[in-house]
Amino acid sequence: MSEPHPARVDREDKRTFLQKVAEFIHPAPDTKEDLIEVLSAAESNDVIGAESRVMLEGVLRLADKTAGDVMVAAPRMDLVDIDAPYDELLHLVIGTAHSRFPVYSGERENIIGILLAKDLLKLQRAPQLNIRALLRPAVFIPESKGLNDLLREFRGNRNHLAIVIDEFGRVAGLITIEDVLEEIVGEIEDEFDIAEDEGDIFALADRTYRVSGDTPVERVAEAFDVRLHASDAEEEFDTIGGLVSHELGHVPRRGETCVLAGLQFRVLHVKGGAVRWFKVAPAGADDAG
Template sequence: MADSPASPSPQRSLRQEDKRGFLQRLAEFLHPGPDSKDELIETLAEAEDNDVINAESRVMLEGVIRIAEMSAGDVMVAAPRMDVLDIDAPYDELLHLVIDTAHSRFPVFEGERENIIGILLAKDLLKLQRAPELNIRALLRPATFVPESKGLNDLLREFRGNRNHLAIVIDEFGKVAGLITIEDVLEEIVGEIEDEFDVAEDEGDIFALADRTWRVSGDTPIERINESFGLQLPEEDFETIGGLVAHNMGHVPKRGEEYQMEDLRLVVLHTKGGAVKWFKVMQSPEDVD
């Protein structure tokens, strides 16, 4: 009977395993993976540089990473800015407010603005028009209340799991702090979501972030920068903020370089093709309340 093929000796198998482990460790040493959020975001920027992903994908992936550490209180509409309906207001007054604000959902209060008793869908007002005898209370949907500390990841999951895409945010003392919608959460990922009531912009993007800073694309027109930040930058010589900054610095700035412009500080987030793609814009410390 022919001898069966000899199996590898334990020592040889051990050497092969050690060799694979060594090569793997060497590869990790030469090309270590990101071990922090900031490093991961830098890796995404490098992936865009290498045309692995496009700019839109990078911005969305950055948003997914950032919302993991954000809460409802970070992106809510503060209580004084909420558009709310008074349950005792006449129908014409309610309709006028709905048309002017163009929201699809409204918190409804009774007595004081703090006393939110439900949510009214704008489309449900049509039912009152067809049947005035209806009581508006019968049209209200239950209001969802969440604490300011509610994580955006968890909140987005809840929004996706039910048909109520608006929540009232409560502070630590149980008072109404603001409201948040599924659109507010999604805009932290994909940027501002424009609808038929938004003013269209020809080019450039300015995104307000939860930490009171802005993400501004390098091709945003100077005119729009002046309007958005109340500046008086010259509009004759340069069309975009990226071109103006590169000219004043004497070179195309690299990622991480900073530029002071009146009371704003611009930090370069990403460059590509000899131009700045994104700035992070913030007020100078002395100008922050």
């Protein structure tokens, strides 16, 4: 007696054989590195674009990174003191241009909540309102938290900022959803990314200045009526970003400061290893950031 559905069995056998032949000719990638090489080949063959390859590689590498790898370290965190007056809070918001701020009480380690910049408008309309009533719950995560899991949590709730805690329970830093997404898509342009022809030095409401990192050193020196030069007289730099990077001795990180010719240059935004924007104020001036 013949077996039922012989034709279907033949087709299944034939398909499996073809799959084996295809895998023998073009074996499937066995490792993440192999898959990245496949993506690179796909770009070379115009199967996918360069931006698509970068994002796909970012997704693949995301699984290997933790919150501790990409967080803003504690010394560079912009924090709000719960007891600070309204004018000081407003000064900090204008100076840093962040949308969310960890709030502490007493010591900086004692994070009691998150303040949204837009909520300060409520204080302006109702000065008698207690700032504590505006705080959102703070989310705490360990340094070892995987970025894949963190991104899933960020997407699942409305808390797009988390406080990173080290193995001893101390505040190690903070991380935002933007920090995680930039690991996939690269630096995300924000309010600091404006066209070069729109200017390079801007006066801020708190009487400080925002200066583009690619502004010529001569222009900055002229604008602030100072002499700018490297500590090593033999070195010359075309842009203020290059000069500050040289003086720091490394690629500047957001929140770092450098004093030159009586001016404090505070790094506001870094993109592609270069400073896009500085906040500039007289050295020694009260800096709320």
